[in-house]
Amino acid sequence: MRTLTELGEAAKKAERILSVASKEKRNEALCAIAKGLIEDSKTIVEANALDLKFGRENGLTAALLDRLKLDEKRIEGIANSVLDVVNLPDPLMRVLSENTLKNGLVIKKVSVPIGVVAVIFEARPNVTADSAALCIKSGNTVILRGGKEAINSNKAIAASMRKALKSVSLPEDCICLVEDTTRESAKGLMCLNGYVDVLIPRGGKGLIESVVKNSTVPVIETGAGTCHTYVDKSADTDMATKIIFNAKVQRPSVCNACECMLIHRDIAEKALPKIAKELLDANVEIRGDEKVCEIIRQANPACDDDWGREYNDYIIAARVVDDIDCAIEHIYRYGTMHSECIVTNDKEAAQYFMNNVDAAAVYVNASTRFTDGGEFGLGAEIGISTQKLHARGPLGLNELTSMKYLVYGEGQVRG
Amino acid sequence: MRTLTELGEAAKKAERILSVASKEKRNEALCAIAKGLIEDSKTIVEANALDLKFGRENGLTAALLDRLKLDEKRIEGIANSVLDVVNLPDPLMRVLSENTLKNGLVIKKVSVPIGVVAVIFEARPNVTADSAALCIKSGNTVILRGGKEAINSNKAIAASMRKALKSVSLPEDCICLVEDTTRESAKGLMCLNGYVDVLIPRGGKGLIESVVKNSTVPVIETGAGTCHTYVDKSADTDMATKIIFNAKVQRPSVCNACECMLIHRDIAEKALPKIAKELLDANVEIRGDEKVCEIIRQANPACDDDWGREYNDYIIAARVVDDIDCAIEHIYRYGTMHSECIVTNDKEAAQYFMNNVDAAAVYVNASTRFTDGGEFGLGAEIGISTQKLHARGPLGLNELTSMKYLVYGEGQVRG
Numbered sequence: 149m150r151t152l153t154e155l156g157e158a159a160k161k162a163e164r165i166l167s168v169a170s171k172e173k174r175n176e177a178l179c180a181i182a183k184g185l186i187e188d189s190k191t192i193v194e195a196n197a198l199d200l201k202f203g204r205e206n207g208l209t210a211a212l213l214d215r216l217k218l219d220e221k222r223i224e225g226i227a228n229s230v231l232d233v234v235n236l237p238d239p240l241m242r243v244l245s246e247n248t249l250k251n252g253l254v255i256k257k258v259s260v261p262i263g264v265v266a267v268i269f270e271a272r273p274n275v276t277a278d279s280a281a282l283c284i285k286s287g288n289t290v291i292l293r294g295g296k297e298a299i300n301s302n303k304a305i306a307a308s309m310r311k312a313l314k315s316v317s318l319p320e321d322c323i324c325l326v327e328d329t330t331r332e333s334a335k336g337l338m339c340l341n342g343y344v345d346v347l348i349p350r351g352g353k354g355l356i357e358s359v360v361k362n363s364t365v366p367v368i369e370t371g372a373g374t375c376h377t378y379v380d381k382s383a384d385t386d387m388a389t390k391i392i393f394n395a396k397v398q399r400p401s402v403c404n405a406c407e408c409m410l411i412h413r414d415i416a417e418k419a420l421p422k423i424a425k426e427l428l429d430a431n432v433e434i435r436g437d438e439k440v441c442e443i444i445r446q447a448n449p450a451c452d453d454d455w456g457r458e459y460n461d462y463i464i465a466a467r468v469v470d471d472i473d474c475a476i477e478h479i480y481r482y483g484t485m486h487s488e489c490i491v492t493n494d495k496e497a498a499q500y501f502m503n504n505v506d507a508a509a510v511y512v513n514a515s516t517r518f519t520d521g522g523e524f525g526l527g528a529e530i531g532i533s534t535q536k537l538h539a540r541g542p543l544g545l546n547e548l549t550s551m552k553y554l555v556y557g558e559g560q561v562r563g
Numbered sequence: 564m565r566t567l568t569e570l571g572e573a574a575k576k577a578e579r580i581l582s583v584a585s586k587e588k589r590n591e592a593l594c595a596i597a598k599g600l601i602e603d604s605k606t607i608v609e610a611n612a613l614d615l616k617f618g619r620e621n622g623l624t625a626a627l628l629d630r631l632k633l634d635e636k637r638i639e640g641i642a643n644s645v646l647d648v649v650n651l652p653d654p655l656m657r658v659l660s661e662n663t664l665k666n667g668l669v670i671k672k673v674s675v676p677i678g679v680v681a682v683i684f685e686a687r688p689n690v691t692a693d694s695a696a697l698c699i700k701s702g703n704t705v706i707l708r709g710g711k712e713a714i715n716s717n718k719a720i721a722a723s724m725r726k727a728l729k730s731v732s733l734p735e736d737c738i739c740l741v742e743d744t745t746r747e748s749a750k751g752l753m754c755l756n757g758y759v760d761v762l763i764p765r766g767g768k769g770l771i772e773s774v775v776k777n778s779t780v781p782v783i784e785t786g787a788g789t790c791h792t793y794v795d796k797s798a799d800t801d802m803a804t805k806i807i808f809n810a811k812v813q814r815p816s817v818c819n820a821c822e823c824m825l826i827h828r829d830i831a832e833k834a835l836p837k838i839a840k841e842l843l844d845a846n847v848e849i850r851g852d853e854k855v856c857e858i859i860r861q862a863n864p865a866c867d868d869d870w871g872r873e874y875n876d877y878i879i880a881a882r883v884v885d886d887i888d889c890a891i892e893h894i895y896r897y898g899t900m901h902s903e904c905i906v907t908n909d910k911e912a913a914q915y916f917m918n919n920v921d922a923a924a925v926y927v928n929a930s931t932r933f934t935d936g937g938e939f940g941l942g943a944e945i946g947i948s949t950q951k952l953h954a955r956g957p958l959g960l961n962e963l964t965s966m967k968y969l970v971y972g973e974g975q976v977r978g
Binding site: 164167168247249253255257260262263341345346360361362363364366367368384387390391393394395398480502503504506507508509510511512513514515517518519523524525535536537538539540541550551552553554555556557558559560561562 | 579582583662664668670672675677678756760761775776777778779781782783799802805806808809810813895917918919921922923924925926927928929930932933934938939940950951952953954955956965966967968969970971972973974975976977
């Protein structure tokens, strides 16, 4: 088993070759990876069976076991996702700006790979192939460090992908897997300065907090989403109902789901019963402040911990607010700068909300569930950034690039 | 004296007002700051005299004392730099992308302030006003932490600027100064998560390394520059001479100065004497490998430490290389990914060098001294990024912004 430093060196070395590989070569690698995953699916399913066995022995919940499980059909799905990346536009050597100075120097800013991308993730083995595909396409090598629950699956998937790289004459080390799944290996990766150009955590709040706290390498913080929907006094109540219902119920386990609704007091008596009916019919628990509980007798009283909480479940917090500023204040205090929405028919209120709410995505009159690389038209994504440097919102291929100035002269010197 | 957390809270609170201030208001603040600095120049010069007195008592070199010194003329220069920023284009609310999805959602990506920018810098008091001006213009509040050598000057400058902010009805805390100049205050700032959105160190290698190693807040690494100029076998030797002379001698103390020349062996006997003569005439010491010393008898032998060294002085390392790949390998091993140059008449070699050298700026046939916000046409700069995330090369106003997706709907929900 290679040490982290050895893995870092190997990934850096491979990066020098991958970073200058043509887009045809990178796409060829992705096609070989997809084909290889299908060919190796029996081996991968066998390895996955071991993880499932240990998972059952260690009392993983049925939901977690389901996320962990791979069968031939799921592997086909993973392979197809890899093929989808082939068809996305090449993110490299895009001309980001170009100008000619008075002295004749031509300065072009172009996109280049970031270098070595490290990804720390939890139980889902599909992340292994998804992340690797996006990194290869963008000319980055990747160091993957998955959770111990999926280690056998991850090893099998990584071995298959490395074999595919070799088959198209690219270094196997374009994809490196950290086989040590102890906490020490995660912390080591967070401090692998000089080798890791960016670390992206994919997982729950605990993982992300640990990465932010412990990393000395550059990090793109992702994921945690406590999203709010504010129903303004001028809102169409049917539209508000439809949007909140979708944002909460369509897929409650994800980061762009709505966790809290804020209702303007002037519209609360009219809007809340409609919204609550739909939610309650779908077995959503409503945890409301005093005023909400007065209007909706089926609501449970919220406690302080309910504000800012990411339920990822069929639960929603609800508060009646005095005005738009109170809504903005609540979001400032409890939001995670992910996705925030106002439902309103007042254009000025919409603009005011958009200007004053600081989040990756601010919506007027639409479900926060749209914050997603696929929905936004970026193709696949490697996560959703909730930080403000480098990239914000869905991280697609362009967000996996850095830049470089190319300066063309004819002997110019500085005066 | 406020604690760091109190300063962080104050800067965050001010940021919510500044981030939505109009460009007219931000420019008004800059004009007031420039005017205030002139009006307060007597007070600032008096405070500076204290720093100079302590500096002399503590044995600061003449060069450092000169960098520290402020007089009315220098303060006028600082004020004029602030006014220059007024005339730069507004970096906020630029539309970075816009698209309409099939479902009718309109998605605009616009530039917004980063939030709270912390700057840790060393002895130069002009950095206080320069950094603050760029931050205010880009809607960011700033926490400044200068060195102890300039604390009295920095206090006077910060007080003047804060007064100016108040005079235009913006919060004084848009500009916060850390008055505690102990190491603990620097380290505290590096870990002020939740308040500091980005930390930019401006100073020498030791400061930058400490910031990278100790920070848990996001950092933009700046500055350290070991730049190379490679003279290809097809180079015009006169052009090579002119470029290397300029890159070394025009201002040796800065990060984009050339620290090492690499000469193709086929051209070494022809090019080296010419280049060396100019450098030696300007009292530049040449530290060469064996082959260089064979050709140039006035050269001193280089030791291992000379490769990759940032002299910031009238010294240059020199090596004869077998081919372009050896030059690229040397730069990979010893460079700091700042600015690298090839002098060549061979277009293929130029392209190969540009593709394979990974640096903020890669030059063909021009002096590396051009890597500078002013020269590149960005207006002023707050530093030169040598990292790969967020921004690379000169950090101008646009690089001091983040982004936000604005999503305009009419009731769309996800299917």
